[in-house]
Amino acid sequence: MEKKDNWSIEILPKASLLDLKLGEFWKYRDLILLFVKRELVPTYKQTILGPLWFVLQPLLTTFVYSIIFGVVARIPTDGLPQLLFYMPGIVLWNFFNSAFMKSSGTFNANSHIFGKVYFPRLILPVSGLLASLVNFGIQLGLFIVILLFYKISGTTITPGWHLLLSPVILLIVSLYSLGVGLIISAFTTRYKDLSHLLAFGSQLLMYATPIIYPASIVPEKFKWVSLINPLSPVFEAFRYSFLGVGQFLVTRLVISFIAGIFVFLLGLVVFNKAERTSIDTI
Amino acid sequence: MSQIAIKVENLGKSYRLGTLGTQSLKEDIINWFSGQKSVKHKENTHWALRNINFEIERGSAVGVVGKNGAGKSTLLKLLSRTTAPTTGSIKILGKISSLLEVGTGFHPELTGRENVFLNGAIMGMTKTDIRSKFDEIVEFSGVSRFLDTPVKRYSSGMYVRLAFAVAAHLETEIMIIDEVLAVGDVEFQKKCVDKMKQVTGNEGRTVLFVSHNIASVKALCNYGLFLESGQLRLAGTVQEISDAYISSNRGFVESTELALRTDRTGSGAVQLVDFFLRDMAGNQIDTILTGEDIEFCFTLKCGNEKARNIDLGLNFYDPEERNMGTLYSSYQKVYFDAEPHEIFSVRCVIPGFPFTIGTYRLGVRIVVNNEEADWLLAGAAFVRVENGDFFGTGSPGFSKHYMTNYLGRWHIERN
Known part of the structure; x- marks a missing residue:
């Protein structure tokens, strides 16, 4: 007779909120890499410039921002060349935004797969994050090349020891992009309104974060925005590490980090609950 | 174990x-x-x-x-x-x-x-x-x-x-x-x-x-x-x-009126709403005798739009659900048209009904312009067949052992 625990899979109506099935997640690790590849490869297939697009895209964005915010709106850049000032923020924002968009669209974009086959759904947002990370690496490399070029040609730039903390900064950004993304994706299975608000919301968040302006020029009456935005100190710190301008606020970074962990865990739990029946409501 | x-x-x-x-x-x-x-x-x-x-x-x-x-x-x-x-x-x-x-x-x-x-x-x-x-x-x-x-x-x-x-x-x-x-x-x-x-x-x-x-x-x-x-x-x-x-x-097909059936696929451009069998004298019958000439009568209803090139097919499934034979009007180059909302009948005589004793499920499919318009998933009807005089000689054949009768032309040659 079969023993009670002999079953390899038990399917029940409700699972415990904290049963995150991480062991199963590990079993599917090959799938994560393949999904990362699926995210990255088609972006340059059938293009003449190929993988060059990975670096062209941030360059062009930086160029556009330099013209609009630097030349037209004359927003100060803490005395640095505009290209140099905008780039770290844009590169880091691209990472956040792409990981965030991918994870928040998990259920809507993949319902055709989810309706047919089971695998831990968390694989998709995580692969989205990793793919965004690869992109980020390439863009960061480009930025460093430009940075060195400016340094050699005599611009005063003082990267600090804080650079060593940039993995932590990346981790904080990852926590938020995944955490918030997971929460939103869970709600979009029932309320698609959210997916319409998403592009707008992300743009708003971008302007609320010191990316195309230094935090120091924010007028007094808008300071609260930067205070409640957990990404502000992170982006400032990232720029500070490379360029030595702006602020590096340790306490606010730590608060952002801790809050980020909570957001991420909340996201995991909500997502886990939504994945079980997402296909019925989507 | x-x-x-x-x-x-x-x-x-x-x-x-x-x-x-x-x-x-x-x-x-x-x-x-x-x-x-x-x-x-x-x-x-x-x-x-x-x-x-x-x-x-x-x-x-x-x-x-x-x-x-x-x-x-x-x-x-x-x-x-x-x-x-x-x-x-x-x-x-x-x-x-x-x-x-x-x-x-x-x-x-x-x-x-x-x-x-x-x-x-x-x-x-x-x-x-x-x-x-x-x-x-x-x-x-x-x-x-x-x-x-x-x-x-x-x-x-x-x-x-x-x-x-x-x-x-x-x-x-x-x-x-x-x-x-x-x-x-x-x-x-x-x-x-x-x-x-x-x-x-x-x-x-x-x-x-x-x-x-x-x-x-x-x-x-x-x-x-x-x-x-x-x-x-x-x-x-x-x-x-x-x-x-x-x-x-079978219970479902026999107890539900065709027009009210919902187990259908297809565009609905033309649908089957009634079906019955007649012998050559024009009497409505419910049992076929093997070898008889049988008229299959279909009442069709056209949807909201004019339908052209309608093609009607019928096939018979034996009790084991094997398809015994299919005939579409298009096989014989017969197509027809219908006006919007028109109700009309299509009749097809099958001479010398070939299948032997048993109950066959009749599938009916209507195709309009090469696109499926109506197909009843559970079949249009069940058709009962009894032994008849297929060979015209009174011989019942050995029909318990096979499903289809056929006629041959025989020649005997000697040197």
Whole structure:
């Protein structure tokens, strides 16, 4: 007779909120890499410039921002060349935004797969994050090349020891992009309104974060925005590490980090609950 | 000593009817606060499956039959874990995979090779598994020349063949197979059937096969589950299931007016609303005598638009659900037109009705401009045939042993 625990899979109506099935997640690790590849490869297939697009895209964005915010709106850049000032923020924002968009669209974009086959759904947002990370690496490399070029040609730039903390900064950004993304994706299975608000919301968040302006020029009456935005100190710190301008606020970074962990865990739990029946409501 | 591979207890799945919108948000909030489902919620629920209990022994091949809407696909979804049940539990021993998700996750921009790996991994294989099976998969699919071409350039046949090849090479203890066999050309279909037989024949592997087609269920399975309106009507040997399914089907077809039937597919441009049989004297009859000239009378109704090139086909299934013969008006270059909302009759005389004693299920399909307009899933009628004078000599033949009579012209020559 079969023993009670002999079953390899038990399917029940409700699972415990904290049963995150991480062991199963590990079993599917090959799938994560393949999904990362699926995210990255088609972006340059059938293009003449190929993988060059990975670096062209941030360059062009930086160029556009330099013209609009630097030349037209004359927003100060803490005395640095505009290209140099905008780039770290844009590169880091691209990472956040792409990981965030991918994870928040998990259920809507993949319902055709989810309706047919089971695998831990968390694989998709995580692969989205990793793919965004690869992109980020390439863009960061480009930025460093430009940075060195400016340094050699005599611009005063003082990267600090804080650079060593940039993995932590990346981790904080990852926590938020995944955490918030997971929460939103869970709600979009029932309320698609959210997916319409998403592009707008992300743009708003971008302007609320010191990316195309230094935090120091924010007028007094808008300071609260930067205070409640957990990404502000992170982006400032990232720029500070490379360029030595702006602020590096340790306490606010730590608060952002801790809050980020909570957001991420909340996201995991909500997502886990939504994945079980997402296909019925989507 | 047999082990249970799948154990299903008190399984149920309910869906909420209606659309999700502002009303549902309001309801959700009320539900959250009150901690219980509102009365309204209960009224709007539809139970797609309810109180299902069964066990499947390891190594058996089980056919799941039932009409559309009986809950077959819901059961599959629950077993393959794409959605969670509302009540009850499913316990599974071993890895489970299903052939219903052919091509899931195929990315059009990626090459055939890349997609084999991606698709295999989605279905739970590791990279090493896939690599060891890769040559077999490619050979089975027959698309080796196009492996490094993006699959968006594939013909739909090639696409499906590659996808099926991956699915068929999954090494899982339990496989769920839907009627995917309606894909590809005849040669590939045969390959698939052989593969399925091989899989079911393999020791220790459990197969669930879902189909409308009783004949293929009987060919592949030894046990069966018969679902009806979300309930498990019967679990038993494949013969018991097939008998129960056919007789329930017959009861349904004979007791429901054609015009009111909802078990139909097709555009609805022209629909069958009535059917009866007449002998050559014009009397309506309900039993055919073998060898008689019989007039099949169909009453059709045209939809909202004028229909051109209507083609009507009829086919006969024997009690084992084998198709005994098909005749479309188009085979004889007969097409007809209809005005919007027109009700008209189409009659077809079959001289010397060839089939022998038994009850045949009559399928009727209407095609308008090469597009299916109407097809009754459970058949249009059941036709009873008694022994008649097919040969015109009074000889009954030996008709208990075969289904079709035919006439010959005989010559005897001597040197």
